[in-house]
Amino acid sequence: xxxxxxxxxxxxxxxxxxxxxxxxxxxxxxxxxxxxxxxxxxxxxxxxxxxxxxxxxxxxxxxxxxxxxxxxxxxxxxxxxxxxxxxxxxxxxxxxxxxxxxxxxxxxxxxxxxxxxxxxxxxxxxxxxxxxxxxxxxxxxxxxxxxxxxxxxxxxxxxxxx
Amino acid sequence: xxxxxxxxxxxxxxxxxxxxxxxxxxxxxxxxxxxxxxxxxxxxxxxxxxxxxxxxxxxxxxxxxxxxxxxxxxxxxxxxxxxxxxxxxxxxxxxxxxxxxxxxxxxxxxxxxxxxxxxxxxxxxxxxxxxxxxxxxxxxxxxxxxxxxxxxxxxxxxxxxxxxxxxxxxxxxxxxxxxxxxxxxxxxxxxxxxxxxxxxxxxxxxxxxxxxxxxxxxxxxxxxxxxxxxxxxxxxxxxxxxxxxxxxxxxxxxxxxxxxxxxxxxxxxxxxxxxxxxxxxxxxxxxxxxxxxxxxxxxxxxxxxxxxxxxxxxxxxxxxxxxxxxxxxxxxxxxxxxxxxxxxxxxxxxxxxxxxxxxxxxxxxxxxxxxxxxxxxxxxxxxxxxxxxxxxxxxxxxxxxxxxxxxxxxxxxxxxxxxxxxxxxxxxxxxxxxxxxxxxxxxxxxxxxxxxxxxxxxxxxxxxxxxxxxxxxxxxxxxxxxxxxxxxxxxxxxxxxxxxxxxxxxxxxxxxxxxxxxxxxxxxxxxxxxxxxxxxxxxxxxxxxxxxxxxxxxxxxxxxxx
Numbered sequence: 001x002x003x004x005x006x007x008x009x010x011x012x013x014x015x016x017x018x019x020x021x022x023x024x025x026x027x028x029x030x031x032x033x034x035x036x037x038x039x040x041x042x043x044x045x046x047x048x049x050x051x052x053x054x055x056x057x058x059x060x061x062x063x064x065x066x067x068x069x070x071x072x073x074x075x076x077x078x079x080x081x082x083x084x085x086x087x088x089x090x091x092x093x094x095x096x097x098x099x100x101x102x103x104x105x106x107x108x109x110x111x112x113x114x115x116x117x118x119x120x121x122x123x124x125x126x127x128x129x130x131x132x133x134x135x136x137x138x139x140x141x142x143x144x145x146x147x148x149x150x151x152x153x154x155x156x157x158x159x160x161x162x
Numbered sequence: 163x164x165x166x167x168x169x170x171x172x173x174x175x176x177x178x179x180x181x182x183x184x185x186x187x188x189x190x191x192x193x194x195x196x197x198x199x200x201x202x203x204x205x206x207x208x209x210x211x212x213x214x215x216x217x218x219x220x221x222x223x224x225x226x227x228x229x230x231x232x233x234x235x236x237x238x239x240x241x242x243x244x245x246x247x248x249x250x251x252x253x254x255x256x257x258x259x260x261x262x263x264x265x266x267x268x269x270x271x272x273x274x275x276x277x278x279x280x281x282x283x284x285x286x287x288x289x290x291x292x293x294x295x296x297x298x299x300x301x302x303x304x305x306x307x308x309x310x311x312x313x314x315x316x317x318x319x320x321x322x323x324x325x326x327x328x329x330x331x332x333x334x335x336x337x338x339x340x341x342x343x344x345x346x347x348x349x350x351x352x353x354x355x356x357x358x359x360x361x362x363x364x365x366x367x368x369x370x371x372x373x374x375x376x377x378x379x380x381x382x383x384x385x386x387x388x389x390x391x392x393x394x395x396x397x398x399x400x401x402x403x404x405x406x407x408x409x410x411x412x413x414x415x416x417x418x419x420x421x422x423x424x425x426x427x428x429x430x431x432x433x434x435x436x437x438x439x440x441x442x443x444x445x446x447x448x449x450x451x452x453x454x455x456x457x458x459x460x461x462x463x464x465x466x467x468x469x470x471x472x473x474x475x476x477x478x479x480x481x482x483x484x485x486x487x488x489x490x491x492x493x494x495x496x497x498x499x500x501x502x503x504x505x506x507x508x509x510x511x512x513x514x515x516x517x518x519x520x521x522x523x524x525x526x527x528x529x530x531x532x533x534x535x536x537x538x539x540x541x542x543x544x545x546x547x548x549x550x551x552x553x554x555x556x557x558x559x560x561x562x563x564x565x566x567x568x569x570x571x572x573x574x575x576x577x578x579x580x581x582x583x584x585x586x587x588x589x590x591x592x593x594x595x596x597x598x599x600x601x602x603x604x605x606x607x608x609x610x611x612x613x614x615x616x617x618x619x620x621x622x623x624x625x626x627x628x629x630x631x632x633x634x635x636x637x638x639x640x641x642x643x644x645x646x647x648x649x650x651x652x653x654x655x656x657x658x659x660x661x662x663x664x665x666x667x668x669x670x671x672x673x674x675x676x677x678x679x680x681x682x683x684x685x686x687x688x689x690x691x692x693x694x695x696x697x698x699x700x701x702x703x704x705x706x707x708x709x710x711x712x713x714x715x716x717x718x719x720x721x722x723x724x
Binding site (some may be wrong): 023038049056059077078079080081083084085087091092106108109111112113115116131134135138140141142143144145146153154155156157 | 178180181183184187188190191194195198203208212214294319324325326327328329330331332333334335400408411412416446447448451452458461462464465
């Protein structure tokens with residue numbers, strides 16, 4: 001599926017590093033084990049890093065100012081660690097760049113991703129983008145705080161989404 | 163919505179239009195997911211977590227739908243809707259579970275969106291009754307009524323229900339996550355057998371504080387929860403729970419589903435290291451964002467109806483006279499009522515364990531009767547207990563006998579609460595795809611064997627718990643007598659454990675010896691109970707005698723028939 005942002009298809013300006021090949025020029029996403037290589041590139045070309053679900057994002061603390069993108073991985077849709085990583089990036093590390101979901105999340109998890117601070121999705125799945133749009137729009141109320149600081153509504157912890 | 167408190171349902175949170183909008187959106191979402199599954203756009207593997215999050219299991223013979231009854235509280239109108247669902251979509255009955263929910267065992271996938279819509283009509287749902295998420299929060303069945311209660315835990319149970327509903331971060335946890343909350347010094351929620359157990363009491367400035375137990379559970383690896391934090395201020399409740407579940411989500415094992423519960427993580431890290439991680443997370447959080455403001459709590463509290471407890475001054479005297487005049491009624495009052503905070507009221511436990519019956523099974527007609535009796539006697543309020551019974555929380559003492567007569571007429575007057583007949587059993591191999599053995603027939607045979615009410619009362623308080631496999635849904639580890647079904651070369655055998663308890667004296671039962679063949683199990687338990695009657699001293703309950711004498715004295719009775 002093409003890159004998704006706010007329920008819509010958007011152009012992807014990022015290139016993923018190819019294993020075994022030198023890093024290209026321009027905006028590139030490197031795996032965590034090539035982060036040093038990415039940081040050592042000449043100039044200020046945009047840099048992103050892709051991390052696996054077992055990474056403690058606090059380890060990225062001092063390089064975050066150099067990063068414009070962090071890609072979090074849903075190795076399977078059942079593995080919800082990427083939600084916690086995204087949330088920690090936003091809430092504890094004040095990361096304001098793009099957080100991209102990669103791997104195999106389900107469209108039914110889209111709203112959860114957005115509320116945890118993920119901004120874009122690039123998946124290996126084949127559904128029509130309308131399924132993702134619908135997943136984004138179908139529920140308009142939530143019952144807990146999130147990184148999006150939605151508008152409070154009524155008694156209790158309720159929020160209006162969107 | 164009217165702001166008039168008198169119009170609010172007693173004992174539970176009143177939905178407003180926003181809550182109803184949310185539920186109808188959720189039903190529409192599930193209808194669309196079912197359509198995608200039927201059209202082949204979702205594989206069964208992908209659909210599974212989505213249907214589980216809506217309470218739908220695929221069991222041995224059919225789909226099973228587990229309906230959420232938040233903290234066990236149900237209105238009469240809701241009970242009637244469940245009866246109607248049982249008639250229309252199931253086989254005229256439902257089943258109360260140990261998590262205070264209701265299960266329907268014979269459901270068709272295609273019908274579920276319609277059933278969920280019918281539930282939504284009465285502000286009910288099946289959200290998070292299954293799946294690797296925060297499950298239905300359970301609570302003291304005598305909440306808001308018990309004489310020994312310090313604080314009504316239902317307000318915070320409702321807050322936690324709302325907070326955990328479609329939680330964006332915690333809906334794909336390593337494994338299921340269960341929270342219980344009590345507001346009484348007498349633990350009736352098995353707080354230390356939960357992923358998180360909360361014990362609330364009044365703190366400074368009239369706001370509650372909480373003791374937080376973590377990492378308890380039954381299942382394959384029974385572990386008693388540890389105290390992680392005491393005197394947690396109310397305003398930090400949501401933040402602290404977020405911190406615990408976040409640590410669990412990040413570090414809980416995902417490679418082996420049998421080692422994925424938080425109890426295993428707490429054991430693996432050690433309590434101190436686990437606490438350090440939670441404290442570190444808690445310290446990093448922006449507490450203003452997560453603060454549970456008193457105004458929020460009071461806003462939720464204002465959505466709960468309060469019963470107008472007015473009774474004649476002589477209500478207790480009239481009950482005493484009724485009891486004197488009728489020995490059978492008197493026995494039922496002794497076994498099936500619980501002291502109320504108001505002197506003119508009592509709480510009634512309706513046994514869903516008739517002699518020789520299936521624990522927790524209730525017919526559609528009985529559901530309607532219970533709904534009518536709740537309307538007539540207890541402000542339309544019904545509670546489902548983790549013992550798989552039903553409570554009417556606020557019954558006037560002078561009207562108790564009248565209620566009892568109606569219950570007896572409906573086959574709901576069994577006087578066995580807390581006694582041998584009050585057996586907890588999982589659905590077992592009659593329904594469940596995980597089970598090794600049939601739990602229900604053992605429960606029925608035991609119940610029939612001890613049907614004599616006088617004998618049961620003489621035996622005294624005794625909890626029997628039966629699980630059909632090591633996943634322990636019948637909580638056998640926590641039974642005074644636990645019975646575990648095992649498979650031995652294709653034959654059903656039953657292993658006995660003794661000395662478990664889920665109360666303040668929490669303990670894990672110990673295996674007494676080799677498993678018994680199915681046809682010898684009930685006789686062995688009967689001999690065990692006979693031995694106890696001989697060995698006990700004045701005033702002892704079974705658990706006391708067992709603790710005084712140990713397993714050896716009972717082993718002979720179980721394995722060496724006279």
